[in-house]
Amino acid sequence: MSSLQQLSATKDAKVLMVGAGGIGCELLKTLALSGFQDIHIIDMDTIEVSNLNRQFLFRQLHVGQSKAKVARDAVLRFRPHISITPYHANVKDSMFSVDFFKQFNVVLNGLDNLDARRHVNRLCLAADVPLVESGTTGFLGQVTVHMKGKTECYECQPKPAPKTYPVCTITSTPSKFVHCIVWAKDLLFAKLFGDKNQDNDLNVRSSDAASASEHTEDVFERRKDEDIEQYGRRIYDHVFGYNIELALSNEETWKSRNRPRPIYIRDALLDKPALQNGNVNKSCIFEDKSSVSAMTSLGLKNPQDVWSLAENSRVFLEALKLFFENREKEIGNLSFDKDDQLAVEFVAAAANIRAASFGIPLHSLFEAKGIAGNIVHAVATTNAVVAGLIVIEAIKVLQKDADNYRTTYCLEHETKKMLLMPIEPYEPNPSCYVCSETPLRLEINTRRSKLRDFVEKIVKAKLGMNFPLIMHGPALLYEVGDDLDDDMVKNYAANLEKVLSELPAPVTSGTLLTVEDLQQEFSCHMSIKHREEFDDEKEPDGMLLSGWTAAPLVEKDDKKAVGNGGSTSNAFAADLVDSEKDGDVEISEGTDIEISGKKRKLCDVSKDPIPDPLSVSDETRNHKQLEKFDVDDDDDDDEVEMFDDWESASNKKKRLR
Ligand SMILES: Nc1ncnc2c1ncn2[C@@H]1O[C@H](COP(=O)(O)OP(=O)(O)OP(=O)(O)O)[C@@H](O)[C@H]1O
Numbered sequence: 001m002s003s004l005q006q007l008s009a010t011k012d013a014k015v016l017m018v019g020a021g022g023i024g025c026e027l028l029k030t031l032a033l034s035g036f037q038d039i040h041i042i043d044m045d046t047i048e049v050s051n052l053n054r055q056f057l058f059r060q061l062h063v064g065q066s067k068a069k070v071a072r073d074a075v076l077r078f079r080p081h082i083s084i085t086p087y088h089a090n091v092k093d094s095m096f097s098v099d100f101f102k103q104f105n106v107v108l109n110g111l112d113n114l115d116a117r118r119h120v121n122r123l124c125l126a127a128d129v130p131l132v133e134s135g136t137t138g139f140l141g142q143v144t145v146h147m148k149g150k151t152e153c154y155e156c157q158p159k160p161a162p163k164t165y166p167v168c169t170i171t172s173t174p175s176k177f178v179h180c181i182v183w184a185k186d187l188l189f190a191k192l193f194g195d196k197n198q199d200n201d202l203n204v205r206s207s208d209a210a211s212a213s214e215h216t217e218d219v220f221e222r223r224k225d226e227d228i229e230q231y232g233r234r235i236y237d238h239v240f241g242y243n244i245e246l247a248l249s250n251e252e253t254w255k256s257r258n259r260p261r262p263i264y265i266r267d268a269l270l271d272k273p274a275l276q277n278g279n280v281n282k283s284c285i286f287e288d289k290s291s292v293s294a295m296t297s298l299g300l301k302n303p304q305d306v307w308s309l310a311e312n313s314r315v316f317l318e319a320l321k322l323f324f325e326n327r328e329k330e331i332g333n334l335s336f337d338k339d340d341q342l343a344v345e346f347v348a349a350a351a352n353i354r355a356a357s358f359g360i361p362l363h364s365l366f367e368a369k370g371i372a373g374n375i376v377h378a379v380a381t382t383n384a385v386v387a388g389l390i391v392i393e394a395i396k397v398l399q400k401d402a403d404n405y406r407t408t409y410c411l412e413h414e415t416k417k418m419l420l421m422p423i424e425p426y427e428p429n430p431s432c433y434v435c436s437e438t439p440l441r442l443e444i445n446t447r448r449s450k451l452r453d454f455v456e457k458i459v460k461a462k463l464g465m466n467f468p469l470i471m472h473g474p475a476l477l478y479e480v481g482d483d484l485d486d487d488m489v490k491n492y493a494a495n496l497e498k499v500l501s502e503l504p505a506p507v508t509s510g511t512l513l514t515v516e517d518l519q520q521e522f523s524c525h526m527s528i529k530h531r532e533e534f535d536d537e538k539e540p541d542g543m544l545l546s547g548w549t550a551a552p553l554v555e556k557d558d559k560k561a562v563g564n565g566g567s568t569s570n571a572f573a574a575d576l577v578d579s580e581k582d583g584d585v586e587i588s589e590g591t592d593i594e595i596s597g598k599k600r601k602l603c604d605v606s607k608d609p610i611p612d613p614l615s616v617s618d619e620t621r622n623h624k625q626l627e628k629f630d631v632d633d634d635d636d637d638d639e640v641e642m643f644d645d646w647e648s649a650s651n652k653k654k655r656l657r
């Protein structure tokens with residue numbers, strides 16, 4: 001293609017970018033510099049201080065402003081004559097309908113979550129607009145072209161399930177720091193500050209001895225008129241002292257494990273009498289609730305210090321106190337958020353105290369935050385490379401150069417002298433429930449599960465639908481929308497509370513349901529099979545969705561990795577290997593692209609597998625990736641790699657090998 005043709009393709013194109021974060025800022029700049037003249041950007045966020053190190057269109061003065069609008073203004077300063085239309089909105093808003101998508105020649109994603117990616121995928125399929133998808137995690141990245149009927153869609157491959165830990169490891173026998181973090185965040189924090197109606201395993205395992213059950217009743221509730229200091233000490237003694245004593249009474253558990261040590265607050269505070277780098281600052285006044293901090297209040301300065309048991313214990317008590325003194329209204333509604341300083345402090349301190357009890361090395365607040373928040377530090381250069389690759393693929397799409405579409409992985413594989421690995425895109429998966437008509441199967445207890453369980457756990461959580469409509473033959477069982485009359489709303493609300501087999505059109509074994517999303521213009525069929533029992537640990541939803549499997553393996557020579565120069569080379573023939581076990585690597589900045597239950601390797605270059613950076617799903621991505629890199633690293637800080645710069649990153653890799 002000549003550069004003149006290229007120029008006219010970019011000049012005349014109308015493109016939609018979704019996400020103006022790490023990848024999005026680079027992408028907008030590169031689009032503008034490549035000659036694109038009509039660009040629309042959707043981003044729902046405002047700028048945060050933590051974005052400034054890599055989202056170069058933003059400055060300190062923009063903190064708090066719309067990313068989409070500030071990005072537009074910044075680019076118009078050096079390309080004043082192009083048209084950039086910003087939308088400070090969620091791409092899932094109903095204004096972004098299929099018709100809205102139809103006006104674009106190509107859609108470019110720079111998102112960071114699975115949910116939004118799936119939504120855009122469906123809108124692009126419905127509107128028949130090509131999508132260029134992207135994601136990065138640290139040094140790893142991926143760009144893929146999804147074109148209806150020609151290449152696989154974003155959902156053609158099932159996403160890896162989020163990393164989970166056995167309940168008993170978390171509640172009773174932690175052996176790694178990450179187990180302590182999960183306990184502190186998902187159990188203790190949730191129990192004290194979250195929704196009281198939610199299931200929580202804290203009591204169950206902490207009272208392995210049956211006799212304990214009455215002691216744990218309401219123990220987490222603050223008693224009427226109970227002094228906040230006293231309450232904190234009581235919770236402390238209960239979870240780190242009493243519960244550990246109880247666990248120790250079960251001798252069987254400790255036959256082949258190190259016995260934990262119960263810790264009581266009076267002993268913990270004796271551990272080191274004075275704070276190492278600070279003093280309690282009783283007069284600390286916080287300007288607003290987001291600045292409330294136990295560290296500040298205690299005069300602790302450096303988040304990279306590993307605190308002693310005494311310091312962690314003080315942070316624990318102080319954070320608990322500050323929640324009650326400054327954020328009492330939120331208690332009962334909180335869920336852990338890595339950007340909530342006080343929540344991070346509480347979780348880090350609680351995890352460290354538990355770690356001390358189980359003989360696990362303590363970690364700094366900074367490290368604990370990284371683990372709790374699944375943080376892999378972004379690398380601006382990777383975002384820039386990925387943005388460049390997106391534009392290259394977008395130009396091919398505009399020129400209808402389908403033979404040359406590439407899925408390109410950014411690798412960090414210095415020994416192979418290869419940083420980019422382009423391969424031919426995959427064909428649509430014939431069993432994909434999104435881009436083909438293949439029905440799904442659902443095993444469910446039709447006599448016990450309510451329609452509400454089905455809507456929440458399957459239709460919304462698993463199928464990612466926003467405006468669902470559920471039909472059994474011609475009978476409408478449920479529908480969401482603004483134009484429903486009162487009787488319909490009442491009917492559907494009543495249906496939600498009915499078990500499936502007692503609905504007006506009963507859902508039983510053999511029923512074929514149609515589930516549609518009106519906004520996404522997406523529908524699928526689901527055949528129902530009644531099942532009486534489910535395994536609480538393995539199937540906690542009490543239902544099992546299947547029928548959507550990875551595409552069959554492709555013959556080795558069918559997929560070629562193409563060298564960086566763009567020519568096809570057998571030396572880089574890529575091959576699919578089954579990797580149910582260690583699945584895919586996921587991506588975070590723009591992330592959450594997943595690739596599947598497959599991984600690809602460069603078979604002729606080396607026998608070492610190359611990480612497939614492209615799979616991403618919200619919670620799992622970082623752990624998955626790290627598992628891959630850290631196979632030989634047995635210590636317990638292997639859950640998160642933090643790359644602050646190139647040098648430290650390459651040192652880390654050397655160490656690991
Ligand atoms: N549903 C959505 N609608 C619109 N924009 C979205 C949606 N989901 C995510 N985004 C945007 O995608 C961008 C992703 O960028 P990035 O991964 O750099 O995240 P970030 O929020 O800027 O950084 P970090 O997560 O590290 O704080 C964000 O700006 C975010 O607002």
Ligand SMILES: [Zn+2]
Nearest residue numbers: 153156432435
């Ligand atoms: Zn598909």
